[in-house]
Amino acid sequence: MIQNIQIRELTPRHLRQSCSNCSLRELCLPIGLNPEEMQELDAIITQARPIKRGEALYRAGEPFKSLFAIRVGFFKASVISEDGREQVTGFHMSGELMGMDAISSDFHTCDAIALEDSEVCELPFGEIEELAGDVPLLQRHLYKVMSREIVRDHGVMLLLGNMKAEERLAAFLLNLSQRFAIRGYSSTSFHLRMTREEIGSYLGLKLETVSRTLSKFQDQGFIKVQNRLIEIIDGDSLKKLLSNCQGE
Amino acid sequence: MIQNIQIRELTPRHLRQSCSNCSLRELCLPIGLNPEEMQELDAIITQARPIKRGEALYRAGEPFKSLFAIRVGFFKASVISEDGREQVTGFHMSGELMGMDAISSDFHTCDAIALEDSEVCELPFGEIEELAGDVPLLQRHLYKVMSREIVRDHGVMLLLGNMKAEERLAAFLLNLSQRFAIRGYSSTSFHLRMTREEIGSYLGLKLETVSRTLSKFQDQGFIKVQNRLIEIIDGDSLKKLLSNCQGE
DNA sequence: TATTTTATCTGATCTAGATCAATCTTTATT
DNA sequence: AATAAAGATTGATCTAGATCAGATAAAATA
Known part of the structure; x- marks a missing residue:
């Protein structure tokens, strides 16, 4: 299903809910390591670092040292073209790993901006590697x-490349919904952390189109x-919008 | 520069041109391994496999076993949505590695179709891993x-998300040009292996728009x-088209 | 070589979404 | 609380690119 394409799977909650301190274990790499390996992992990971809303976790051009696991919060990642146009490449929430684009060149290639007060764990890449x-198991997990x-x-x-505005918005909302659900939040009622403009940038639409389409969905009783x-x-009607997007 | 964003770097030619048989060494992983390591790598890699034009190297849904290094030839990678729409996600040429999307789920998520008679080396992922x-060095190279x-x-x-038709085509042509140049082919005269429709699918345009825009570039004396x-x-005018794409 | 089939080009028209513009609402700041 | 700034909505208009349609041209096949 189209709306599943962008979904990141996470480990079931029961596997990670018991940990209270920041660690890979409970977040992005919850794999079957033995206690000893776990300890080595924990030793590498620095204490959780708070990032205030609006602050950058890193910026394009900065030297790459670490991946970041989002402990709590919400980020956008975006590339800025030389002429100043922003393309949001993704929205990231708790349990997700950011910064992998930087491995190739040893420099970050996008900005990561907190859209709400957040906390991240820093994973020094050299040591993780x-x-x-x-x-x-850790190696395999990183590849995955x-x-x-x-x-x-x-x-x-x-x-x-292929969808029209309504389909994009439907896919976007359903994707967010699923990701919130996986994290134990409501899948039917949630707060958008980003502006209409940021949604538009991600979806390749102008903010007015985002606003209009949301209004239209509301008028139709979808949301x-x-x-x-x-x-x-x-939600079914939103899903239907997606499977309806016949191209033939 | 925008047109560089999609460019894959390759190792300088002198590092790989001496090898005649198919190997990672000369292709995608030309890193400073010692002779012993080299041998182990070579032992893993199966003999070059020919893929005829039009044939699939793999298809979405097939179980994942190996990555593939393109020895010679040209491929397109595409995802097909449930309703049959194709999105070309990339064009790949000699020296590039395909199939990395399949690591996450152990199934291929896209089709890889040869656009000319090609040869690939199969890299059984389990053994590579x-x-x-x-x-x-090998581990690091895979991450990179x-x-x-x-x-x-x-x-x-x-x-x-951000560019208009002319900018997309210009970026596409310049990207191909650079990639051919890196491989020792002419950067100013080359044969497109794909149809206008496939170009359009990749660039999010209809084939008519691709055709018209190419004609326009020709009328303007760019190509x-x-x-x-x-x-x-x-080429400078094409590049200018890209840097001209001011969004403000 | 003749004959399909497939790919390309070009024109005419249409439309989804962009752009321009004004108002309204929420959030931040004093 | 008052004011300023940022974000969101909604309408009117415009346009880049889609769609429809027909004409060529190239490639595959008989």
Whole structure:
């Protein structure tokens, strides 16, 4: 299903809910490591770092040192073209890993901006890499996470290249809904952390089109919009919009 | 520069031109391994496999076993949505690695179709992964290659989300040009392996728009088009089109 | 070589979404 | 609380690119 393409899977909650301190274990790399390996991992990870809303976790051009696991919060990632146009490449929430684009060149290639007060764990890549050499499960997990990012990106390409405004918005809302659900939040009522303009940038639309389309969905009884609060009234109709997007 | 965003770097030619048989060494992973490591790598890689034009190297849904290094030839990668719409996610040429999207789920998520008679080396991922655990340089290289794919995808998102038809075509032509140049082919005269429709799918345009825009470039004296043969007459003007794409 | 089939080009028209513009609402700041 | 700034909505208009349609041209096949 189209709306699944960009979804990141997470480990079931029961596997990570018991941990209270920041660690890879409970977040992005919750794999079957033995206690000893776990300890090595924990030793690498620095204490959770708070990022205030509006602050940058990193910016394009900065030297790459670490990946970041989002402990709590919400980020946007975006590339800025030389002429100043912003393309939001993704929205990221708790349990997700950011910064993988920087591995290739040792410099960050996008900005990561907190859209709400957040906390991240810093994972020094050199050390993670070294440990991964000794811990096959960790190594494999890193490959999987990167691969998942590639798959997600392909889903966005499909969206940008083939879908029309309503389909894009429907896919976007359903994707957010699912990701909130996975994290134990309501899938039918949630707060958008980003502006209409940022949604538009992500979806390849202008903010006016985003606004109009949300209003239209509301008029059709699919959702209820109160500024940034979204209530999904009729998710099936949204899903139908997606499967209806016949190209033939 | 926008047109560089999707470019894959390759190792300088002198590092790989001496090898005649198919190997990672000369292709996608030309890193400073010692002779012993080299041998282990070679042992893993199966003999070059020919893929005829039009044939699939793999298809979405097939179980994942190996990555593929393109030895010679040209491929398109595409995802097909349930309703049958194709989105070309990339064109790949010699020296590039395909199939990384499949690591995340152990199934291929896109089709890889040869656009000319090609040859690939199969890299059984399980074995590569195992060797990577013992050979840090190989491990690091795999991370880098995957990261580069993510960066490339972000470039395509920028193109699809922000650029207009002329800019997209200019970026596309310049990107091909550079990639041919890196491989020792002419950067100013090359044969398109794909149809106008496939170009359109990649760039988020209809084939008619691709055709019209190529004609327009020809009228402006930027390029010469003879069916699939492209001659770049005035590359600077194409580049200017890209830097001119002011969004403010 | 003749004959399909497939790909490309070009023109005419249409439309989804952009752009321009004004108002309204929420949030931040004093 | 008052004011300023930022974000969101809604309407009117415009346009880049889609769609429809027909004409060529190239490539595949008989």
